[in-house]
Amino acid sequence: MAETTERKQYLTDELRSQILALAPRYPTKQALTLPALHLVQHTYRYVAPEAIVEIAELLELAPAQVLDTMTFYGSFFRTPDAPLGEYRVWVCRSLPCCMCGGEELLDRLCTRLGIRPGETTADGKATVEAAECLGACELAPCVWVNGEVCKVDSEQALEALIERLR
Amino acid sequence: MATDFEPVLLANVGVPDSQRLEVYRQRGGYRALEKTLREYSPEEVVELVVQSKLRGRGGAGFPCGMKWKFLPKDRTxxxxxxxxxxxxxxxxxxxxLMENDPHQVLEGIAIAAYATRAQTAYIYIRYEYVRAYETLQQAINEAYEAGILGERVLGSDFSLNVYLHRGAGAYICGEETGLIESLEGKRGWPRTKPPYPAVEGVFRKPTVVNNVETLCCVKHIMDRGVDWFLSIGVPADPNNPRDLGSYGPKLYCVSGHVNRPGCYELPLGVPCRELIERYGGGVRGGKRAKAVIPGGLSMGFLKEDELDTPLDFNSLQKVGCLGLGTAAVVVFDEDTSIVELLHRSCRFFAHESCGQCTPCREGTGWMYRILTRILHGEGRIEDLDLLLELADSMGIIPGTTICGLADGAAWPVKTAIRKFRDEFEAFIRSGSRLTAASSGSAAGEAS
Structure with missing residues (x-):
């Protein structure tokens, strides 16, 4: 039986056109899955179940296909009660950084912000996560903040980082 | 030998505004592409790259020209x-390379696309590389405006579109068929081969997957010639019929406990010790090295007395490592706990195993749990042989997995235990555990 209840559109028209503007780059619509998820997360700071359904509709896929892809990757946030903070902070824990104090740095940063790794501060400012090699080993121990990478190997550097996240 | 080497791949790094097209052109940029389009057919370019014996820089060291030659002749x-x-x-x-010299990367891409008759190139870039992404996007825009990309590249009959495609945080997508699946919008599960990508790759079409550094080498081979490339590096070992030689310059990344971590360009075959001492500035604090990763974590560990090994495609197997890998050298000083080192290595691979093949999915997790147990003072001597048995039974080499991630997970285990067995045994026998500070954050991670 066809249901006629109107569902409110979740993705904005602008977001839809941003996603579809990339379509000529690929011979299949499914290839737009990661670009679409990135755009949605960038806009809403997490990927809502409604977004998954609407991305699937837009790309002529089953929602399960989009969900399957999304949950394979480490970059996406899914829960509305814990969206990504304004700043996403990755502290590298792979060997070069780990052996130069990366894990202690993660502990100290989290303690100072009053959160555990993977959590977001109460004011929604910063989400801090442990990361695997960020490809900036010459800056060990390194921290990634919204795409910028810096070396945090001293008290002053840690203070400067915390100041930035307030 | 490496004393007077003039950087080629890194020649523009540090030049003011090196990212801009104008600067790149002033320094001889796109000369190789112009010459290629004017003087050579695609098949001739493939032949030159075959003759250069260029081997892929991404980790496996597969001959680049041979990869291109596998493309079917009748492809459309x-x-x-x-x-x-x-x-x-x-x-x-x-x-x-991408952050400092994006046009060099694009020139390599354009030449490779011409040689392979590709009209579309996707740059699959990891999500974390935001600055590289933005720098490349700007360079791509400049190149389109200047007629270097798009319809009729530099006025020739060759057309090329280049698109950036961002990953989303999965180590496995560096495996070429995992990358292809990911590009198609799926989970990055490596494919069973054959068919190889050259026959059936992305969107089920013939596909070549090349590393960024490999493509930059292609540019210089076309610019300076095959003989120049063959004059750098190490010839094939006459005693090893399977060695294909290690020619050309290589970017070595040096990190860990060294005074001057960084990326250094040297001829293939530089001895590991020379790289660490002369370029990396030696071990920090005047200490001795205890263990060194010679080519990215997957390659396993070298001991201090093995540091004279040349960093080329042939020598590292002789000291028990998997190979040259990415030529990323990570140095650990004499105070480093090898138990802790291996525990973190196993944590990485357990986290990054894609879960497709049982021996890898279960084996990496099992190895991590054993190492966690040992680290917490609850290890048994027989755990060491169990770890070796696990390591020996997972991967492409024993033939139990689709891709090489499991081999990469196994090699640090094999080399650490075989080369530092005394330390593992002493650690287990003493019943010692590391202090809360050093194992605390690890304990919460056993997910």
Whole structure:
């Protein structure tokens, strides 16, 4: 039986056109899955179940296909009660950084912000996560903040980082 | 030998505004592409790259020209995928190239696309490389405006579109068929081969996947010639019929406990010790090295007395390592706990196993749990043989997995236990555990 209840559109028209503007780059619509998820997360700071359904509709896929892809990757946030903070902070824990104090740095940063790794501060400012090699080993121990990478190997550097996240 | 080497791949790094097209052109940029389009057919370019004996810089060292030659002759559509998903722990040379010299990367891409008759190139770049992404996007825009990309490249009959495609945080997508699946919008599960990508790759079409540094080498081979390339590096070992030689310059990443971590360009075959001492500035605090990763974590460990090994495609197997890998050298000083080192290595691979093949999915997790137990003072001597048995039974080499991630997980285990067995045994026998500070954050991670 066809249901006629109107569902409110979740993705904005602008977001839809941003996603579809990339379509000529690929011979299949499914290839737009990661670009679409990135755009949605960038806009809403997490990927809502409604977004998954609407991305699937837009790309002529089953929602399960989009969900399957999304949950394979480490970059996406899914829960509305814990969206990504304004700043996403990755502290590298792979060997070069780990052996130069990366894990202690993660502990100290989290303690100072009053959160555990993977959590977001109460004011929604910063989400801090442990990361695997960020490809900036010459800056060990390194921290990634919204795409910028810096070396945090001293008290002053840690203070400067915390100041930035307030 | 390496004393007077003039950088080629890194020649523009540090030049003011090196990212801009104008600067790149002033320094001889796109000369190789112009010459290629004017003087050579695509088949001739493939032949030159075959003659140069260029081997892939991404980790496996497969001959680049041979990869291109595998493309079927009767193909109508070809895709070039540029592997910029650099994620091997310790490796950052692709990032340096993309952030500082994006047009060099694009010139290499354009030449490779011409040679393979690809009209579309996707640069699959890891999500974390935001600055590289933005720098490349700007360079791509400049190149389109200047007629270097798009319809009729530099006025020739060759057309090429280049698109950036961002990953989303999965180590496995650096494996070429994992990358292809990911590009198609799926989970990055490596494919069973055959068919190889050259026959059936992305969107089921013939596809070449090349690393960023490999493509930069292609540019210089076309610019300076095959003989120049063959004059650098190490010839094939006459005693090893399977060695294909190690020619050309290589970007070595040096990190860990050294005074001057960084990316250094040297001829293939530089001895590990020379790289650490002369370029990396030696071990920090005047200490001795205890263990060194010679080519990214997957390659395993060298001991101090093995540091004279040349960093080329042939020598590292002789000292028990998997190979040259990405040539990322990570140095650990004499105070480092090898138990802790291996525990963190196992944590990485357990986290990054994609879960497709049982021996890898279960084996990496099992090895991590054993190491966690040992680290917490609850290890047994027989755990060491159990770890070796696990390591020996997972991977492409024993023939139990689809891709090489499991071999990469196994090699640190094999080399650490075989080369530092005394330390593991002493650690287990003493019943010691590391202090809360050093194992605390590890304990919460056993997910």
């Amino acid at each position: 559509v070809t895709y070039l995928c540029v592997n910029a998903d650099e994620s091997e722990p310790g490796t950052f040379n692709n990032r340096i």
